[in-house]
Amino acid sequence: MPPIYEESSLPGTSQMQRGSGDAGAPAPSNPFNIPADEEIFRFREEEKARKEQQKLVAQTVSVADKTTFAAQMQATSTAEVRGLLRELRPPGGSKPTTNLAASSVGTLDRRKEKENMADFIAKKREIFLLQMSLDTKRAEIKKLEERARQREEALKKSEQMLEEDALRFDAFLKENDEKVQEAIKRAETEAKAKQDKVLEIKRLNTATAALRSELNKYEEQLEDCRRYKEFLDSITPPEWFEQQAAKLQRRKDALVAEWQAQCDTLRQRREAALAAKAQAEVDYANARTQQQAERAERAIKDSLGHLKEILKEKEPPPPNLDFQMDPEEEEMFFQEPSQLLAVYKQLEESNLFYIQNAQETEEALEELRQKLRDTKARMDAEAQGLQGQVAALQASIVAAREKARRLKDRTLENEGAFTLSMGNAAGASAAGPGVGAGGSGQGGPINLKQLADKVREVYVRCGFDADASIGTLQMLTNIEMKLEEYLASAEVMPEDYVEGAEKAREKERRKVARDEKLSAQHREHEARMARALERAAAPVFRKSGKPLMFRSAPPQRKKVVQADDRNDEEAELEAYLAQDMI
Structure with missing residues (x-):
């Protein structure tokens, strides 16, 4: 028994069935695509x-019903062909009449050999492609028919819309023509009105220009009048303005008096009305008969009405006192041309006087300027002379400073030499014939302060007054001048007297030097005795150990004696000063 195969289990059967369905159905999927x-x-x-x-x-x-593999394959091919024929059969149930179906059946009948799967798939593919192309063409035909139908409907609608647009356009053109005609009429009317307005503007501009020119002319005249008025006011006497101010003040006082009178009148009327009312009330209260009461009542009513009318009246406002006199009412000082001529004459005389004074002032100013120039020239000459003197004095000051510097340097050199000579003299005076080798004289150096003190002492002894503001060089200069005076006086004196005085002075000097030398020796002897006593009282120091060996004496250096370039006068002055110091 051959195996039973269902049509749905055959490959491609479902696709063929879907392809043979309604043309409006979606296109079948491609069987050659790789499935998921x-x-x-x-x-x-x-x-x-x-x-x-x-x-x-x-x-x-x-076992009898079992088949071989070849029989199974033949049965499978037969079932597939049967299914394919069923798909290709028309819907009416009749057999297919196409050449393709007939050739396929004839071929199946003639061919008995076994077909392989590849040929079968190729055939089914061709069938599928053919069916797919047919379905595609049918769908395209339907689509084109639907598009043509839609295009016809659109054309009908477009024609209808064009007709409606044509009607509306005709109505629009008609309405536009009416509006154009109306706009033309309105434009003509407005153009005419504009032309009238332009003519009116031109006429008004002409009138305005004429009025402006006339106004400018009046303004120029007014400006001229103002200048004339200012000029006349400038030459008007001040008394006239005082009179005008007094007149204006009287006018203001009159206004104030009138206002006060009006206020007083109104106040009196109010008081009279109040008094009449009070009298009517008194009469009404004192009335004894009906007639008197009625008369009093009418009087009260009349007084009340009169009082109300008076109370309704307001007090007049105070006058405005800030006003000025009206220029039209203001009077001018100059009423006749002769007044102006008289003022001009006075001004001319005053101007001539001022011109004469100005000329005299200019002449005086010119004289002062000439004096100033002369004085300036003289002062310049004097200033130049003084500047020359200042330059000469500055040069002399520079020379004096240079000389002072040289003298100061020389003084320092002399101080060293003097210190050395004083030390030698002190040593010679201290070394006597009875003094041993241990008694050596000591002479301390003399500094500038000691030298200045000594010079001041000599300066005072020469007869000068002690003045702290005078320097050492100035004192030496004065001493030198004094010495020159003494020398000049000594030259005039007799020689015997001069020699006797010199011998006496020399003897006195030697005596003083001897006394000083003896006192120095005595002081040195006392000092040596004191040192000897100290050494005797001191404990004995015993040396222990190996005695120290003294080093060799340093080499003796020769002293270089500088040559003395000073002249004889300077050497004599130094010797004299050294003697005086001793």
């Missing part, structure tokens, strides 16, 4: 289940 993984697994499971079912069926079949 889920479909592949599903197909595998279905194939496995179908094979299991076939095995179960084959086990129950008897």
Whole structure:
């Protein structure tokens, strides 16, 4: 028994059935596309289940009913061909009449050999492609027919819209023509009105220009009048302005008096009305008869009405006192041309006086300027002379400073030489015939302060007054001048007297030097005795150990004696000063 295959299990059967359906259905999927993984697994499971079912069926079949593999394949091919023919059969149930179906059946009848799967798939592919092209063409035909129908409907609507637009356009043109005619009429009217306005503006501009020119002329005249008025006011006497101010003040006082009179009148009327009312009330209160009461009542009513009228009247406002006199009412000082001529004459005389004074002032100023120039020239000459004197004095000051510097340097040199000579003299005076080798004289150097003190002492002894503001050089200069005076006086004196005085002075000097020398020797002797007593009283110092050996004496250096370039006068002055110091 051949195996039973369902039509739905054949590959391509479902696609063919879907392809042979309604033309409006969606196009079948391409069978040659690779399916998804889920479909592949599903197909595998279905194939496995179908094979299991076939095995179960084959086990129950008897041996006589079993078939071979070739018979199974033939049965499969026959079933597939039968399904294909069923798909190609028309819907009416009649057999297919196409050449393709006939050729396929004839070929199936003639061919008995076994077909392989590749040829079958190729044939089914050709059939599928043919069916797909037919379906595509049918769908395209339907689509084109639908598009043509829509195009016809659109054309009908467009024609209808064009007709409506033409009607509306005609109405618009008609309305536009009416508006154009109306606008033309309105433009003509407005153009005419504009022309009238332009003519009116021109006429008004002409009138305005004429009025402006006339106004400018009046303003120029007014400006001239103001200048004339200012000029006349400048030459008007101040008394006239005082009179005008007094007149204005009287006018203001009159206004104030009038206002006060009006206020007083109104106040009196109010008081009279109040008094009449009070009298009427008194009469009404004192009335004894009906007639008197009625008269009093009428009087009260009349007084009340009169009082109300008076109370309604307001007090007059105070006058405005800030006003000035009206220029039209203001009077001018100059009423006759002769007044102006008289003022001009006075001004001319005063101007001549001022001119004469100005000329005299200019002459005096010119004289002062000439004196100033002369004085300036003289002062310049004197200043130049003084500048020359200042330059000469500055040069002499510079020379004096240079001389002072040289004298100061020389004084420093003399101080060193004097210190050395004093030391030698002190040593010679201290070394007597009875003094041993241990008694050596000591002479201390004399500094500038001691020398200045000694010079000041000599300066005072020469008969000058002690003045702290005078320097040492100035004192030496004065001493030198004094010495020159003494020498000049000594030259005039007799020689015997001069020699006797010199011998006496020399004897006195030697005596003083001898006394000083003896006192110095005595002081030195006392000092030596004191040192000897100290050494005797001191403890004995015993040396221990090896005695120290003294080093060799340092080499003796020769002293270089500088040549003395000083002249004889300077040497004599230094010797004299050294003797005086001793």
